[in-house]
Amino acid sequence: MAEPTPTPVRRGRATIVDVAAAARVSKSLASRALRGEPGVSEESRRRINEAAESLGYRINSAARSLVLGVSGLIGVILNDIGNQHHTAIVAGVEAEARERGAEVILAHGGHSVSELQSRIDTMVGLRVDGLIIVSSWVPHATLDTVGREIPTVVVARLDDPPESIDTIASDDEAGARAAVEQLLATGRRRIGYVTRSASATSAARGRGLDQALTQVGIRGSQHVLPRDDTGDLRALLARREFDAVLLNNDQTAADVIRVARDLGISVPTDLAVIGYDDTPLAAALIPTLSSVDQPQQLMGRRAVQALAERQNGRTEPLREFFPPTLVVRDSSAPTTAEPTTTEPPTAKPPSAGGAQA
Amino acid sequence: MAEPTPTPVRRGRATIVDVAAAARVSKSLASRALRGEPGVSEESRRRINEAAESLGYRINSAARSLVLGVSGLIGVILNDIGNQHHTAIVAGVEAEARERGAEVILAHGGHSVSELQSRIDTMVGLRVDGLIIVSSWVPHATLDTVGREIPTVVVARLDDPPESIDTIASDDEAGARAAVEQLLATGRRRIGYVTRSASATSAARGRGLDQALTQVGIRGSQHVLPRDDTGDLRALLARREFDAVLLNNDQTAADVIRVARDLGISVPTDLAVIGYDDTPLAAALIPTLSSVDQPQQLMGRRAVQALAERQNGRTEPLREFFPPTLVVRDSSAPTTAEPTTTEPPTAKPPSAGGAQA
DNA sequence: TTGTAGGCGTTATCAT
DNA sequence: ATGATAACGCCTACAA
Numbered sequence: 001m002a003e004p005t006p007t008p009v010r011r012g013r014a015t016i017v018d019v020a021a022a023a024r025v026s027k028s029l030a031s032r033a034l035r036g037e038p039g040v041s042e043e044s045r046r047r048i049n050e051a052a053e054s055l056g057y058r059i060n061s062a063a064r065s066l067v068l069g070v071s072g073l074i075g076v077i078l079n080d081i082g083n084q085h086h087t088a089i090v091a092g093v094e095a096e097a098r099e100r101g102a103e104v105i106l107a108h109g110g111h112s113v114s115e116l117q118s119r120i121d122t123m124v125g126l127r128v129d130g131l132i133i134v135s136s137w138v139p140h141a142t143l144d145t146v147g148r149e150i151p152t153v154v155v156a157r158l159d160d161p162p163e164s165i166d167t168i169a170s171d172d173e174a175g176a177r178a179a180v181e182q183l184l185a186t187g188r189r190r191i192g193y194v195t196r197s198a199s200a201t202s203a204a205r206g207r208g209l210d211q212a213l214t215q216v217g218i219r220g221s222q223h224v225l226p227r228d229d230t231g232d233l234r235a236l237l238a239r240r241e242f243d244a245v246l247l248n249n250d251q252t253a254a255d256v257i258r259v260a261r262d263l264g265i266s267v268p269t270d271l272a273v274i275g276y277d278d279t280p281l282a283a284a285l286i287p288t289l290s291s292v293d294q295p296q297q298l299m300g301r302r303a304v305q306a307l308a309e310r311q312n313g314r315t316e317p318l319r320e321f322f323p324p325t326l327v328v329r330d331s332s333a334p335t336t337a338e339p340t341t342t343e344p345p346t347a348k349p350p351s352a353g354g355a356q357a
Numbered sequence: 358m359a360e361p362t363p364t365p366v367r368r369g370r371a372t373i374v375d376v377a378a379a380a381r382v383s384k385s386l387a388s389r390a391l392r393g394e395p396g397v398s399e400e401s402r403r404r405i406n407e408a409a410e411s412l413g414y415r416i417n418s419a420a421r422s423l424v425l426g427v428s429g430l431i432g433v434i435l436n437d438i439g440n441q442h443h444t445a446i447v448a449g450v451e452a453e454a455r456e457r458g459a460e461v462i463l464a465h466g467g468h469s470v471s472e473l474q475s476r477i478d479t480m481v482g483l484r485v486d487g488l489i490i491v492s493s494w495v496p497h498a499t500l501d502t503v504g505r506e507i508p509t510v511v512v513a514r515l516d517d518p519p520e521s522i523d524t525i526a527s528d529d530e531a532g533a534r535a536a537v538e539q540l541l542a543t544g545r546r547r548i549g550y551v552t553r554s555a556s557a558t559s560a561a562r563g564r565g566l567d568q569a570l571t572q573v574g575i576r577g578s579q580h581v582l583p584r585d586d587t588g589d590l591r592a593l594l595a596r597r598e599f600d601a602v603l604l605n606n607d608q609t610a611a612d613v614i615r616v617a618r619d620l621g622i623s624v625p626t627d628l629a630v631i632g633y634d635d636t637p638l639a640a641a642l643i644p645t646l647s648s649v650d651q652p653q654q655l656m657g658r659r660a661v662q663a664l665a666e667r668q669n670g671r672t673e674p675l676r677e678f679f680p681p682t683l684v685v686r687d688s689s690a691p692t693t694a695e696p697t698t699t700e701p702p703t704a705k706p707p708s709a710g711g712a713q714a
Numbered sequence: 715t716t717g718t719a720g721g722c723g724t725t726a727t728c729a730t
Numbered sequence: 731a732t733g734a735t736a737a738c739g740c741c742t743a744c745a746a
Contacts (some may be wrong), residue, residue, distance in 0.1 A: 013506065015723055026733045031725060041731060056506070061482035062419040062428070063723035066738045071419070081447060082637075087439045094465060098472075103479045106438075106463040108451060115455075122460045126483075149370065149413070178669075211643035247607075254641035261643060284611035284620060286643045372739055383717045388741060398715060420739035424722045718745075723738105730733075 014055035022051035034059070038325035063126055074104050074307065075123035079116055079135035081108045085249070085277040085296060086134050089155055092300020094131055100304065117142055124149060132300075136199050138319070151302045153311035155316070157201040166306045166318035170294040172201055175324035176208025179246050179274045179292055182326055184216060186334040188244035188272055193222045194236065195248035195257070196229075202248045205276065209246060235261050243271060245331070250275035250282050253289050257331065272332040287330035294324045363476045371412035376427055392417070411418035420627060424486055431461050431524035431661065436473055436492035438465045442606070442634040442653060443491050449657020451490055457661065459486070474499055487664035489657075493556050496640035508667035509677070510660045514558045524540035527651040529558055533565025533683035536603050536631045536649055539683055541573060543691040544603035545629055549578045551593065551613070553585075553606035559605045562633065566603060591616050600628060601689070607639050610646050614688065629689040644687035650683045 020030035023129055023273030025044055033040045033048040034057075040048075051057075064073040064076050074097050078086050090106065097104045107123060109116035116138055120125050122147060123131055125196055131146060136156035146152050155160065157169040163260045176193070181193055193209045195202040206222045221241065225232045233252075247253040253275030275282055278293035299322055307319050364403030372415075379389035382401055390643045391414075397405075408414075422428040431454050433469040435443050449461065454461045466478060473495055474518065481503060488503060493513035503509050503552050511518065514526040532551070538550055550566045552559040552629035563579045570577045577667055582589045594616050604610040612633030614624055622628050623642055634640055635650035656679055 016725095017723075019546055027723090028725080028734080029732055031591070032732095035725090039731065044731080050532070056502070058481055060484060060723050061479075062423045062484055063738085064725075066417070066423055066723080067420045067725045068738090069738075081438065082441055082444045084439055087444075090438060091466065091467070094467070103476075104464070106465065107461070108447065108453070108463065110448070110713070119460075121415070122418075122462070126462075127417060127419055149415070234617070243556070251637070258641070258643060258645075267529075278490070281638060281641060283614070284608070284638060284642065286615060288615075331516070373741095374739075384739090385718080385741080386716055389716095392741090396715065401715080412723095420722090421741080423724090423739080425742050426722075707742050716746080718743105719741090723739090725734105725737090728735085729733090730731100 002156050005135070013060075014052075014057045016057070018055055019048060019052045019057050022055060023047040026155035043181055047054035047323050050215050056068075056074055060093070060165050069127075069264075070103055070129050071127045073125065073126065073128040074150050074304065075128035075131045076106045077116065077119050077123065077131065077133045077138075078106060078134060079110055079137050079142070081106075081110065088279075088296035089134050089300040089303075092297035092302075093304055094300075095297065096301035096304035102304070102307065113137055113139065120146055129311065129344060130304075132134050132303045132307070136201065151307045153306045155299055157199070157204060159200045161319070163317050163318070166310070166320075168299050168302055168306065168318070168320045168322070169201070170299065170324045171321040171326075173211060175276065175292040175294070175326070176246060177212040178324065178326040179290075179332075180209050180212035180220075182273055182290070182328060182332060183244040183246075183274070184212070186272065186332065189218060190242040191218075192242040192245045193220060193246045193248075194225060194233070194252065195223070196225050196227045196252055198224060198351070199317040205246070205248060226244045234263070237263055237265060237271075239267070241269075244273070245271065246274045247276060250279045250289060250291055253291070253331075254281060254285055257285060257287070257289070266352040268331050268334050274326075274332050278327050282327070282329065285331070286335075290329045290332040291327050295322050298322060370417070371409075371414045372417070373414070375412055376405060376409045376414050379412060380404040395552075406669045418439065426484075427486050428483040429459055430483065431459050431664065432483065432485035432488045432493060433463045434463060434473065434476050434480065434488065434490045435465050436467055436494050437461060438463075438467065441636040441638070442651070445636075445653035446491050446657040446660075449654035450661055451657075452654065453658035453661035457665065459661070466594055470494055470496065477503055483623075486668065487661075489660045493558060511655055513554070513658050514559045514561060518674070518676070520674050523660075523667070523677075525656050525660055525663065525675070525677045525679070526558070526650060527656065527681045528678040529561035529681075530565035530568060532633065532649040532651070532683070533562040533603060534569040536647075536689075537566050537569035537681040539576075539647070539685060539689060540601040540603075540629055540631070541569070543629065543689065545695045546575060548575075548600040548603070549580060549599040550603045550605075551580045551582060551590070551609065552610055553582050554605055562603070562605060591620070594622060594628075597622070597627075601630070602628065603631045604633060605638045606634050607646060607648055610648070610688075611638060611642055614642060614644070614646070625688050625690055626692050629643045629692075631683075631689050634709070635684050639684070641687065642688070644690075647686045647689035648684050649681050650684050650712045652679050655679060 016030050017027050020027040030048050033045045066343050080086055094104050107119035109119040130151040133154045144162035153166040155168045161167045193206050209220050254275055256273050260267050260271055267273050275289045275291040278291040282289040282291040374384050375386050377384040387405050390402045392510040437443055451461050464476035466476040487508040491512045501519035501521050510523040518524045550563050566577050610630055613630050617624050617628055624630055632646045632648040635648040639648040679691045
């Protein structure tokens with residue numbers, strides 16, 4: 001009767017103590033029941049669940065992870081959430097994590113290395129059980145540090161990954177080789193590689209191109225263009241140096257197709273084009289774009305497996321490379337008609353143009 | 358000498374107690390110093406920072422958020438991480454959050470409503486200070502529940518949003534109207550709307566089309582196609598019912614352009630095409646795609662502001678609609694040449710075809 | 715300036 | 731089957 005406050009001054013959300021009180025049991029019993037553990041009478045279990053329901057109880061995972069020492073969380077760091085190659089990897093991560101009962105949270109540091117590092121700090125602070133970094137931008141030292149703290153796998157090609165982390169990538173040299181071989185098989189000889197990236201990945205693809213061309217005794221040309229510049233691309237294509245180009249990604253390939261069209265260069269008749277990553281863009285373009293596909297789903301899944309292996313004690317670093325697949329579409333289809341180049345008809349010279357690595 | 362273990366059996370990571378011990382101060386002092394609070398001597402501060410550094414100390418944010426009751430985290434839920442419209446909103450969220458010193462974490466529930474709900478549970482369990490849901494799939498009841506627990510804003514159009522949450526969307530009717538008005542201005546009259554979605558958003562765009570057409574006294578047609586089916590689209594276009602189509606997104610617009618090309622329908626001469634969302638795809642297509650742009654950055658930023666307002670005590674729901682902008686590109690450019698339709702030359706009849714809402 | 719003593723919500727250990 | 735009780739790592743009065 002003289003009770004001051006029947007309902008205790010609820011600070012915020014209902015806690016397990018509130019639930020226990022409402023169900024008139026101890027918090028230990030409530031904890032067990034709520035987790036579905038055995039050793040709780042049906043009657044108690046019912047009352048506890050009822051109380052939890054009516055109070056809108058939600059477990060506080062901060063408290064839980066504090067006492068357990070694990071969070072059940074896998075953290076994923078991206079540097080380009082708008083890149084469909086990266087998000088496809090995330091899909092694989094999520095699929096595998098779901099099957100293993102882990103939750104996936106993502107963080108995105110798109111603008112700078114320091115931002116990426118800050119996202120990593122957040123994840124580590126959150127005590128994620130493992131970290132998957134879909135980016136090649138994170139410095140060696142940062143990776144080494146975090147790798148010593150928690151299981152970490154980088155899904156990207158790294159020049160010199162620290163021992164403390166695992167890496168998963170696709171075989172970029174093989175991917176580029178496959179592309180070039182298809183171009184050679186359809187009679188192309190003046191083959192170039194154009195990229196807007198200075199990454200290890202891009203460099204590896206350039207090497208793959210060289211390997212394939214060297215094998216048949218001709219030289220290719222490689223061109224590194226500034227990011228986000230279309231003028232250089234136009235100038236390059238206007239020289240009509242090649243009859244086929246491999247690009248470092250589908251977006252750049254789309255730019256090539258558009259610029260070529262503006263210049264009156266017909267794709268694929270005058271110029272075959274092959275992109276990389278086989279994003280949805282490739283199938284949407286006109287002509288549809290041939291592209292080197294990476295098994296992103298598999299790579300994502302494997303990353304989660306690698307995390308689990310580390311948790312189970314593996315200490316040797318994993319270095320895994322998945323084989324890519326060339327998807328041939330219209331942009332590199334065999335040409336039946338003669339090239340309509342405005343250049344002199346040196347259509348298929350056994351030697352090639354260009355320079356500059 | 359006879360000490361059993363000089364270094365205490367370190368369970369895992371260094372804690373603030375370890376740091377304090379190494380710096381020979383109390384843990385409270387270490388806490389203050391580490392947070393950069395005043396009232397710590399320079400000498401102590403130095404020793405503490407040094408100790409933290411050498412021990413590789415990282416604050417445990419689970420413990421921190423447990424005691425503080427807030428996490429400093431903003432949670433973002435997406436149902437389509439591969440959708441560049443959604444990720445553009447995320448970019449806005451991140452920009453605003455960064456300026457306000459909050460961290461953003463994302464979760465992605467791409468496959469089902471239950472998965473989305475599970476991601477929401479995770480976020481609430483993590484005690485995020487606010488939740489931004491970039492999806493229209495979450496059921497009313499779920500939104501209401503979570504909205505009562507933490508500040509929540511949905512960035513999407515909802516038919517009947519619960520009072521407990523804020524909503525931010527763009528004015529889809531106005532967007533569709535703007536598109537139709539441009540089509541009308543360039544002489545199109547048989548204008549259709551084609552969508553693969555049954556969402557409130559899609560319906561609103563359909564209404565916008567009707568409004569604009571009604572104003573000039575003609576009727577349009579609306580067609581809801583099954584998701585992921587191209588056959589129906591082909592059949593629809595093959596009927597050559599219209600000389601202009603508005604699509605619910607750029608991806609569908611890309612499909613239209615490709616199918617039209619297959620059917621020998623020239624874009625924009627025979628058929629003007631306008632997409633929605635103005636994703637990177639729009640500029641990459643050939644012809645480049647006109648598209649209705651939404652101010653995604655702004656919408657994302659506004660969502661974070663709304664969260665802050667709620668935290669500062671606002672209780673009335675926010676319902677905000679941002680004006681979209683039509684970006685005109687080649688696919689709806691005015692045609693100088695006569696249409697090359699194979700149909701009888703009823704090029705610009707004042708009445709229109711089609712049916713079926 | 716520094717230290718002591720709770721307590722945040724949860725789980726786990728050990729009794730009962 | 732159930733309940734006390736002690737951590738987990740951190741922050742915050744309050745005391746010294």
